[in-house]
Amino acid sequence: MKNVLRLLIIVFAISITSCSKSDEGNKNVLPGVYVKDSSTMGRYLVDEKGMSLYYFTKDIMGDSKCTEGCLDLWPIYYNANPVIGSGLNDEEFATITRADGSMQNTYKGWPLYYFVNDVEADDTNGDAVKGVWYIAKPDYGVMLADGQLVGDDGKNYMSDYKEGEGMTQFMVNMDGVTVYSWVVDRENENNFTKPDFSNDKVWPIADLNLMDMSLPSSIDMADFGEIDVYGKKQTTYKGWPLYYYGKDNGERGITKGVSFPSPGIWPIVNTTIADAVPPTPTEIAQAYYAGSLKPIIDTRCTTCHAGYHNQSNESDYSTFDHAMARAGGLYNQVNSGGMPKGGVKLSQAEIDIFKKFSDLVSDIN
Numbered sequence: 001m002k003n004v005l006r007l008l009i010i011v012f013a014i015s016i017t018s019c020s021k022s023d024e025g026n027k028n029v030l031p032g033v034y035v036k037d038s039s040t041m042g043r044y045l046v047d048e049k050g051m052s053l054y055y056f057t058k059d060i061m062g063d064s065k066c067t068e069g070c071l072d073l074w075p076i077y078y079n080a081n082p083v084i085g086s087g088l089n090d091e092e093f094a095t096i097t098r099a100d101g102s103m104q105n106t107y108k109g110w111p112l113y114y115f116v117n118d119v120e121a122d123d124t125n126g127d128a129v130k131g132v133w134y135i136a137k138p139d140y141g142v143m144l145a146d147g148q149l150v151g152d153d154g155k156n157y158m159s160d161y162k163e164g165e166g167m168t169q170f171m172v173n174m175d176g177v178t179v180y181s182w183v184v185d186r187e188n189e190n191n192f193t194k195p196d197f198s199n200d201k202v203w204p205i206a207d208l209n210l211m212d213m214s215l216p217s218s219i220d221m222a223d224f225g226e227i228d229v230y231g232k233k234q235t236t237y238k239g240w241p242l243y244y245y246g247k248d249n250g251e252r253g254i255t256k257g258v259s260f261p262s263p264g265i266w267p268i269v270n271t272t273i274a275d276a277v278p279p280t281p282t283e284i285a286q287a288y289y290a291g292s293l294k295p296i297i298d299t300r301c302t303t304c305h306a307g308y309h310n311q312s313n314e315s316d317y318s319t320f321d322h323a324m325a326r327a328g329g330l331y332n333q334v335n336s337g338g339m340p341k342g343g344v345k346l347s348q349a350e351i352d353i354f355k356k357f358s359d360l361v362s363d364i365n
């Protein structure tokens, strides 16, 4: 009796697992590529037998970098005329001719492989192997790529941005286009893009649109965020606002941005990047000075204060350092109406800016 019960449970369990939304449980499936919908793995590509397919991060340029011994572990997936399962886009499938003359199917530009240690349907043992093999998902919002960094100057760079040859892992969008961070940015703070987007062609802000997308299993969705940049969305990773490099031209695996304007200024992004740090009180005061206070000083004070006093330059408030040194005094003068000397008193809104600046400077000390 016990055994019968156990058998029933097993039969029941099998019928549950084979009754998925995808076609792969169907005995009559035609040879091709289908989507398996798994509660643990999400949606990924399988062949008609339910065997998992994989992407290789080193294939970022679209050709296969898995050759010889590698192919013993990761056999090629190829079907001259595969049936494409529902939920997949026919146009994303293509075929490449490999260097050895054999053929291989690709999805979204990524050559497809099996893993030799997957013995039965539903095995996904190849996922995240060595951080360079990932189960082939149709809806990755980003992918990882491994390759040689080549700058805008045509030179090879290593992961530390010194010249030289070496593999580096970097994040790309779903089309294989490299994303970058800027060392000047702070946590969730884009310090590059101008309000009129006049410099957005050089380093376009990246909106990866990760809603409902999946990620390679070594990347954590919680590390992504989104900020508003003058009305447009920009994706962040570990607090770093993400950008494309204009001259990469939206092409797969190009990394020209790593050397512009000089190496290390616009780093590529990967899972080892340190969290972006919040701006320091000094940086906050500096930004406020440049954006809000200096325009008033330049129009209402500098006429007299730039070089007015012979004794020193310290009352030239057109630099942050000098304004910071006398922040409280500046506020007192404009608030009391003593300054601008002999001129029209500043508006309350302008006076408030001096007050705010003075408060920000007190935060520094």
Ligand code: HEC
Binding pocket: 297, 300, 301, 302, 303, 304, 305, 314, 315, 326, 329, 330, 333, 334, 339, 340, 341, 342, 343, 346
């Ligand atoms: C028309 C010329 C003139 C303008 C415009 C002017 N100042 Fe002055 N300011 C002076 C003179 C002269 C002094 C020194 C003697 C005094 O207090 O009258 C001075 C002194 C000061 C002092 C006292 C400390 C120091 O630097 O010597 C502060 C603070 C100051 N001004 C702030 C400002 C601010 C802020 C503005 C703009 C909102 C401004 N001033 C605009 C002429 C001017």
